[in-house]
Amino acid sequence: MKRFLSASTAFVLLASVLAACGGGNSGSSGSAGASSSPGSSSPSSSSEAPAGNNSKEKVTINLWSFTDEIPNMTTKYLATHPDANVEFKTTIIATTDGAYQPALDQALAAGGKDAPDIYAAEAAFILKYAQGDASDYAANYADLGLTDDMVKNAGIAQYSVDIGSKDGQLKALGYQATGGAFIYRRSLAKDTFGTDDPTSIKNEIGPGWDKFFEAAAKLKAKGYGIVSGDGDIWHPIENSSDKGWIVDGKLHIDPKREQFLDLSKKLKDNGYHNDTQDWTEAWYADMSGSGKQPIFGFFGPAWLINYVMNGQVKDTIGDWAVTEPPTGFFWGGTWLLAHKDVAKDEAKKAAVADFVHWVTLDSSDTGLQTYWANGTMKEGEQGTKDSVASSVVMSNANGQIDLLGGQNMFDVFVPANANASGKNLTQFDESINSLWRDQVREYTAGNKSRDKAIADFKQQVKDTLDIASE
Structure with a gap:
């Protein structure tokens, strides 16, 4: 990350x-x-x-x-x-x-x-x-x-x-x-969709990005953004691609990853997000509802809830829930x-x-x-509950947490883990992802054309990692 x-x-x-x-x-x-x-x-x-x-x-x-x-x-x-x-x-x-x-x-x-x-x-x-x-x-x-x-x-x-x-x-x-879910505000869901039920919200935001952007338009009409920044949709896009960055030793831009350019621009042009970058104060502010417009949700695994949102949601604790995302992914x-x-x-x-x-x-x-x-690592002390590798364990565990209004998050994270893919990674992802996301932001900010952003990305990968494009 x-x-x-x-x-x-x-x-x-x-x-x-x-x-x-x-x-x-x-x-x-x-x-x-x-x-x-x-x-x-x-x-x-x-x-x-x-x-x-x-x-x-x-x-x-x-x-x-x-x-x-x-x-x-x-x-x-x-x-x-x-x-x-x-x-x-x-x-x-x-x-x-x-x-x-x-x-x-x-x-x-x-x-x-x-x-x-x-x-x-x-x-x-x-x-x-x-x-x-x-x-x-x-x-x-x-x-x-x-x-x-x-x-x-x-x-x-x-x-x-x-x-x-x-x-x-x-x-x-x-x-x-670390299979990912969509983590959303219950109150905003009720105001926009008439329900905060995770099964219903799952069908409002997906499957697929067309449904997600239909939901974004409905939320915008109520004065809400669907996500905080374009980084929030990157992880689902990245991990749902059919192929990774390197194919037969050359840089490959999977069509689903290339689509990030268009989806990111759509978010920005329509005011569907607050245009934040992840791991910044503005991103954290949107977790507590103190950003420039209320934000509906975030994409992430259980650790995002436990170790990031838990310290940031403030007065919105209990006003959150998790549901299945528009596409399967993992993060971390x-x-x-x-x-x-x-x-x-x-x-x-x-x-x-x-x-x-x-x-x-x-x-x-x-x-x-x-x-x-x-959350029982220390005897006699209730610690943090977390999603684990074994679905057998999670099926028998109690995943209810206060931040989610008592919802058992494991009901969502067991299928989330099963729907994630591990076949589209390369050992160069951390470097290439950073270069790609920077170029996407340059494009959505209007600093360069779509074609120029792609060309500059390819050149940066060649200059940085000595990997030529297809």
């Missing part, structure tokens, strides 16, 4: 968001232990965890991440695995200033006893480590005893599997699910990979596999995702 901030409060907010969906800023090391995990509620299930480490010598797992989120999970893991025989040595390097990837690359290449055994990658660069230049360092999950049946039995969203796979071999999975997420060399040591292999399984595939009552979904 792009990070443009205009005030110290915005910086603090974004720091918490990055901890939830990628990013971070502190370092620590912790120790304690890894044993056999219960795997699933049925001991005979094919999703049962691999055998844990039963050797007498304690295993050290080198864990690398860009926030303290995964390292903090080790505390809960050890508390729920009292017979564990492992210690975690954590390295945390923030993604700010591009520091994490070069350090991780160097550590992976160096190998040896200090090499990362488990490492994290966020959506912006997971393709590099799961499918791209650095993918050869990653172990196949199957070589750790983590099977396709485990993935199936946990109901892991296919987009997450596709992103974490290379040549049919799974190399990475996440614990979050963190994946776990294991170094291929862990398979050379049976004790380390078992310990690494057990922890990775507990985080990414364990759908039992004592699996990480059950605690994560229900």
Whole structure:
């Protein structure tokens, strides 16, 4: 995600968001232990965890991440695995200033006893480590005893599997699910459409962008904008495209992504938005209803609700709901990979596999995702409820939150995760997306023609990444 901030409060907010969906800023090391995990509620299930480490010598797992989120999970893991025989040595390097990837690359290449055994990658660069230049360092999950049946039995969203796979071999999975929904104001829905029911609103705004813009016109007649800025529709457009930016080694502009030029201009020309940019004070203001015109909604995953909107909606808390978007998409997420060399040591292999399984595939009552979904990571304390990778867990979890007026958000995010696609990504997306969105804004602002914006975009990609156009 792009990070443009205009005030110290915005910086603090974004720091918490990055901890939830990628990013971070502190370092620590912790120790304690890894044993056999219960795997699933049925001991005979094919999703049962691999055998844990039963050797007498304690295993050290080198864990690398860009926030303290995964390292903090080790505390809960050890508390729920009292017979564990492992210690975690954590390295945390923030993604700010591009520091994490070069350090991780160097550590992976160096190998040896200090090499990362488990490492994290966020959506912006997971393709590099799961499918791209650095993918050869990653172990196949199957070589750790983590099977396709485990993935199936946990109901892991296919987009997450596709992103974490290379040549049919799974190399990475996440614990979050970041399929996107449309998050809208109930009061504005009632005033415009006569109802705030999510099923009815779903049919007002979609499926498809024609229906969405019909809704935008109805909202405008009432004095409301449908979204805050054009960035709000970019993620659904980007992730619903048929092909990614690179096809056969050349820059490819998918027709659905090219359409962003026209849809963005339509939003601006008709006053359907407040012309904000995401991650700015004006964007946050529209969450609280204090922008230049009331804004109907935002596109995003559960983390946008939990870690961004939750601190910004102010008096509009409870006046929000979620429904299915006009098209499926995802935004963000963190994946776990294991170094291929862990398979050379049976004790380390078992310990690494057990922890990775507990985080990414364990759908039992004592699996990480059950605690994560229900906000029960800290015993006796109600924490943040979040969408997780396992649809089995979410189907049994309580996703009701006050911001949504008590709506169970998991009723929407389970199908949202299933409708997202992970087949249109490349390892260059973060850079190319930034260039594309800048050119689209130049066009919609009237600073250049449509053809000129496309031509300049192609040239910038060539100059920046040395990738020629089709």
